[in-house]
Amino acid sequence: MGDAQQRRAPAEDDALFVQAPQMFATLANGFGRPDGEGDDGPVHDDIAAGPPTSDVLSAADGYIGDPAVRARWDGRYGERERLWSGQPNGALVAEVAGLTPGRALDVGSGEGADAVWLARGGWDVTGLEVSGVALERAAGHAHDAGVTVRWVHAGLVEAAFPAGSFDLVCALYPALLRTPDAAAERALLGAVAPGGVLLVVHHAGMDTQPVHDDGFDPADYVWPTMVAALLTDGWTVDVHEQRARVAPDGGAGAHHADDVVLRARRLP
Numbered sequence: 001m002g003d004a005q006q007r008r009a010p011a012e013d014d015a016l017f018v019q020a021p022q023m024f025a026t027l028a029n030g031f032g033r034p035d036g037e038g039d040d041g042p043v044h045d046d047i048a049a050g051p052p053t054s055d056v057l058s059a060a061d062g063y064i065g066d067p068a069v070r071a072r073w074d075g076r077y078g079e080r081e082r083l084w085s086g087q088p089n090g091a092l093v094a095e096v097a098g099l100t101p102g103r104a105l106d107v108g109s110g111e112g113a114d115a116v117w118l119a120r121g122g123w124d125v126t127g128l129e130v131s132g133v134a135l136e137r138a139a140g141h142a143h144d145a146g147v148t149v150r151w152v153h154a155g156l157v158e159a160a161f162p163a164g165s166f167d168l169v170c171a172l173y174p175a176l177l178r179t180p181d182a183a184a185e186r187a188l189l190g191a192v193a194p195g196g197v198l199l200v201v202h203h204a205g206m207d208t209q210p211v212h213d214d215g216f217d218p219a220d221y222v223w224p225t226m227v228a229a230l231l232t233d234g235w236t237v238d239v240h241e242q243r244a245r246v247a248p249d250g251g252a253g254a255h256h257a258d259d260v261v262l263r264a265r266r267l268p
Contacts, residue, residue, distance in 0.1 A: 062132065062153060063130075063132065063153050063154065064153070064154035064155065064158045064159065065130055065154050065155030065158040066130075066155060066158075069130050069155065069177075070130050070131065070132065073130050073131035073133075073134065073175075074131050074132060074133045076131075077111075077131050077133040077134050077137075078133055082111065082137075083110070083111065083134075084110055084111050084113060085113070086111065086113050086141075087113055088113050088114050088116075088117035089113075089114050089172045089173075089201065090245065090246025091172070091199070091201045091243075091245075091246070091259055091261050092114055092117070092118075092170060092172060092199065092201070093117070093246075094246075095197075095199050095239065095261065095263050096118070096121070096168065096170075096199070099167075099168065099197060100167075101118075101121060101122035101123045101124075102123065102124065102166075102167030102168065102193075102196075103123070103124045103125075103126070103165065103166045103167050103168070103193075104118050104123040104124065104125045104126070104166060104167065104168040104169075104170065105125075105126050105128060105161070105165070105166040105168070105169045105170070105191055106118065106125060106126070106127045106128065106170055106172075107128050107156055107169065107170065107171040107172075107174055107176075107188065108128065108129060108130075108156075108171060108172070108173070108174040108175060108176075109127030109128060109129045109134070109135075109138055109151070110129060110131075110134050110138065111134050111137040111138050111141065112127060112134075112137065112138025112139070112141040112142060112149070113141065114170065114172060115127040115138065115142070115149050116138075116141050116142050116145050116147055116149065118168075119142065119145070119147035119148060119149050120145065120147055123168065124148075125147075125148075125149045125150070126149070126150040126151075126152060126166070127149050127150065127151050127152065128152045128154060128156060128159060129151065129152070129153065130153070130154070130155055132153060135151050135153055138151060139151055156174075156176060156184055156187050156188070157183045157184055157187050159187075161187075161190075161191045163190050163191070164190075164191070164192065164193040164194060164196075165191050165193065166191050166192060166193060166196060167192075167193050167195070167196040167197070168196060168197050168199065169188055169191045169192050169196070169197070169198050169199070170198075170199040170200075170201075171188060171199070171200045171201070172199075172200075172201045173201065173202055173203065174200070174202070174222070175221060176188075176221060176222040177220060177221060177222070178219070178220055178221055178222050178226070182226070182230060184222050185222055185226055185227050185230050186230065188200070188227060189227070189230060189231070189235075189266075192266045193266065194266055194267065194268045195265070195266065195267075195268040196265070196266050197263060197264070197265050197266075198227075198235075198262070198263070198264045198265075198266070199261075199262070199263050200224045200227050200261075200262040200263075201224070201259050201260070201261050201262070202223055202224050202259065202260050203245075203258070203259060203260075204242045204257075204258035204259055204260045205258070206218050206223070223260070224240070224260045224261075224262040225260075227262060228240055228262055228264075231264055234266060234267050235264045235265065235266055235267065236264065236265050236267065237262070237263075237264045238263045238264060238265060239261055239262065239263040240260075240261070240262050240263075240264075241260070241261055242258055242259070242260050242261075243258065243259055243261060244257065244258055244259075245257055245258055245259045
């Protein structure tokens with residue numbers, strides 16, 4: 001996969017960006033149900049029809065979520081032409097092997113490497129991202145790869161996906177803010193369909209670090225152990241371990257050596 005962000009910017013006439021009160025309503029009307037049925041009847045998902053394309057799904061103002069979070073991540077992505085390596089996450093590649101492709105949600109999809117990899121593998125992929133800068137790059141990657149990905153410009157909690165929408169929910173090094181009601185953790189679990197898989201991967205040891213010099217406080221964020229603590233009898237934990245990271249060349253975060261990997265399956 002090349003550096004798509006260095007090529008032409010995706011244009012609106014490529015159907016990459018959809019102004020979407022009506023498109024976002026698709027989420028509320030049974031989006032992701034295997035039988036294609038919403039509460040008001042069949043849901044016709046026109047985004048995925050036709051030749052490979054890549055659509056950005058958003059509210060009328062372009063974003064659903066905390067503006068401060070969007071601004072912070074737009075600023076970080078704007079500092080570099082490419083923030084990440086452009087390669088799929090090693091834990092994702094290992095843990096998804098053998099799964100039957102279905103509907104997948106990539107939480108914090110960034111510049112799109114994981115979402116594009118999943119789409120190439122036959123998954124029907126939705127990429128969720130707070131940064132519009134990252135989404136433009138991701139859309140370019142998908143366009144160049146000739147795959148279809150839905151891009152949702154929103155925070156996880158604010159996106160409010162219907163329960164059980166996805167056969168695979170992956171959150172790979174997510175920056176999910178911690179709240180007293182565990183809203184982000186519950187949103188992750190709630191999005192997984194019966195029989196589906198939840199995959200959460202994060203850098204090992206970060207959750208116990210003190211506040212960083214730049215003000216980053218690990219205590220403000222969700223870590224795999226917090227998600228695991230909410231898994232009830234309706235789940236089976238297939239993997240919950242620390243392992244050596246398959247680190248790509250280049251990209252922010254390449255210096256991290258170990259991951260914590262949590263993979264759990266919701267019982268049918």
